[in-house]
Amino acid sequence: MGRPLFDGQKSIATLSLEALGKTHEFEDSTLHLRSADTQWERGSTFGPPIEYPEIDQALHSVLRETLENDKVLLSLAPAGIRLALAQDVAREPEETFWQLKSRLSEIRKRREQPVALRLIQGFEKRHGMTFPPELRESLERELVEDSPGHHFRYFGSTEHRSVLEALERQALSLAVNRYLLETKQRGIRLYQRFFPRFYREYAAGMSFLFPHTPNGEYKEKADYGPDIIFKLDHPYTHSNESRNGHTMFPGRMLQHKIIALMIFFHEYAHGIFDQILSRPNQGWHRHEAAYDAVNEGFATLLELLLIDKLVEACIELGLSDRDIRDLKEWKRQHLWSLKKKKDTHTWGTFYFWHKIYKRAGEEGMLRVLHHLDAKYLLSLRFDYQSHRNNLLLGEELISRY
Numbered sequence: 001m002g003r004p005l006f007d008g009q010k011s012i013a014t015l016s017l018e019a020l021g022k023t024h025e026f027e028d029s030t031l032h033l034r035s036a037d038t039q040w041e042r043g044s045t046f047g048p049p050i051e052y053p054e055i056d057q058a059l060h061s062v063l064r065e066t067l068e069n070d071k072v073l074l075s076l077a078p079a080g081i082r083l084a085l086a087q088d089v090a091r092e093p094e095e096t097f098w099q100l101k102s103r104l105s106e107i108r109k110r111r112e113q114p115v116a117l118r119l120i121q122g123f124e125k126r127h128g129m130t131f132p133p134e135l136r137e138s139l140e141r142e143l144v145e146d147s148p149g150h151h152f153r154y155f156g157s158t159e160h161r162s163v164l165e166a167l168e169r170q171a172l173s174l175a176v177n178r179y180l181l182e183t184k185q186r187g188i189r190l191y192q193r194f195f196p197r198f199y200r201e202y203a204a205g206m207s208f209l210f211p212h213t214p215n216g217e218y219k220e221k222a223d224y225g226p227d228i229i230f231k232l233d234h235p236y237t238h239s240n241e242s243r244n245g246h247t248m249f250p251g252r253m254l255q256h257k258i259i260a261l262m263i264f265f266h267e268y269a270h271g272i273f274d275q276i277l278s279r280p281n282q283g284w285h286r287h288e289a290a291y292d293a294v295n296e297g298f299a300t301l302l303e304l305l306l307i308d309k310l311v312e313a314c315i316e317l318g319l320s321d322r323d324i325r326d327l328k329e330w331k332r333q334h335l336w337s338l339k340k341k342k343d344t345h346t347w348g349t350f351y352f353w354h355k356i357y358k359r360a361g362e363e364g365m366l367r368v369l370h371h372l373d374a375k376y377l378l379s380l381r382f383d384y385q386s387h388r389n390n391l392l393l394g395e396e397l398i399s400r401y
C-alpha cells in the first residue's frame with residue numbers, strides 16, 4: 001500500500017519558499033520562522049518611534065508567538081483572503097479612489113479588532129496569565145493602529161498600516177505558498193512513480209496570480225530560470241482544496257486540488273521537454289516557434305496519460321470516488337476543448353504524440369524526444385493562433401517519425 005495522494009501530510013521538511021525568496025523551513029506540520037525574521041520595526045519613516053517599553057515588550061511576546069506558531073498565523077489567512085476578495089469586488093466605477101480606500105479601511109478595522117482580541121486572549125490562555133486591563137487595551141490598539149505614526153515592515157520592504165495587516169499578509173502568502181509547495185510535491189511524486197524515465201529534476205519556481213481565469217503558464221525568466229505560474233480564480237489554500245472551482249474548460253466544476261495538480265503536472269512537463277531537448281535559455285519568449293507547439297502537444301498527452309494511470313492506481317493512491325470522477329471529467333473537458341474549440345494550442349501536435357504513443361508507447365515518445373531537433377524547431381516561426389498550422393505541423397512530424 002503506497003502513500004495516499006491527497007493525505008495532507010507535510011513532509012516538505014527541507015523545501016524552502018523560493019518563490020518568495022524567503023527561507024522558512026518546514027518540519028512536519030510546524031513552521032519555524034528564523035528568529036531573525038521575527039524582528040519588527042515601526043515608526044521608521046515618520047519620526048522617531050514612540051516608546052512604550054511595557055507595551056512593546058508584551059506586544060513583542062504576542063507577535064513572536066504568533067510568528068512562531070504557524071497554526072495561529074494560518075488562522076489569519078482566511079481573513080486575508082476574504083479581504084483580498086472584497087477589495088476586488090469593490091471596483092465600482094462610480095466610487096472614487098478615496099471613497100474606496102476609506103471603505104476598505106473600515107472593513108479592515110471591523111475585522112481586525114476581534115482578531116486582535118483573539119490573539120491576546122489566546123496568548124493569555126496559553127500562558128495562564130492575564131494582562132492588566134489598560135495594557136490589554138493598549139495592546140489591542142497597537143495591533144490594529146492605523147495611523148501614519150505606525151508603519152510596520154515584515155519580511156521585506158512592503159509597508160503595512162498595522163501589525164495585524166502585516167501578519168495577515170504574511171499568513172496569506174504562507175498559506176498560498178504552502179499550498180503551491182504541496183501541489184508541487186504531489187506532482188513530482190507522480191512523475192517519479194509513473195513517468196520515471198521522463199522525469200527530470202529542475203528548479204522550477206512557483207508563483208500565484210489571482211483573481212484570474214484558471215489556467216497555468218510555464219515561463220522562462222532570464223534571471224531566475226523556469227517558473228510555473230498558477231492563475232486562479234481563488235487563492236487556494238490547504239483548507240479549501242477540496243472545494244469546487246471552475247476549470248479553464250467549459251463544463252462541470254472540479255475540486256481545487258485536482259485542478260491545481262493537473263495544472264502543475266502539465267506545466268512541469270513543458271520544462272521536462274526543455275530539459276530533454278536542451279533548450280537554450282533565451283529568457284522570456286512568446287509562443288511563436290514550432291518548438292512550442294510540439295512542446296504543447298507533449299505536455300497535453302502526458303497530462304492525459306497521467307489521468308489513466310491515476311484512475312488505474314486509485315486504491316493504492318487512496319483516491320475517493322469524487323477524485324476519480326473529477327479526474328475523468330478533467331480529461332473529458334480537455335479533450336472536448338481541443339476538438340470542439342479547436343484549441344489553438346495543439347490538436348495537430350497532440351495527435352502526433354498520440355500516434356507515437358499508440359505505435360510504440362512511452363518508449364517511442366522518449367526516442368522521438370531524443371531525436372527532435374530543438375534548434376530547427378525553434379527557428380521555425382509558427383503562428384500560435386492558427387489551428388491549421390498546428391495540424392500541418394502535426395502531419396509533417398508524423399511523416400518524419
Ligand SMILES: [Zn+2]
Pocket residue numbers: 266267270296299
Ligand atoms: Zn501548456
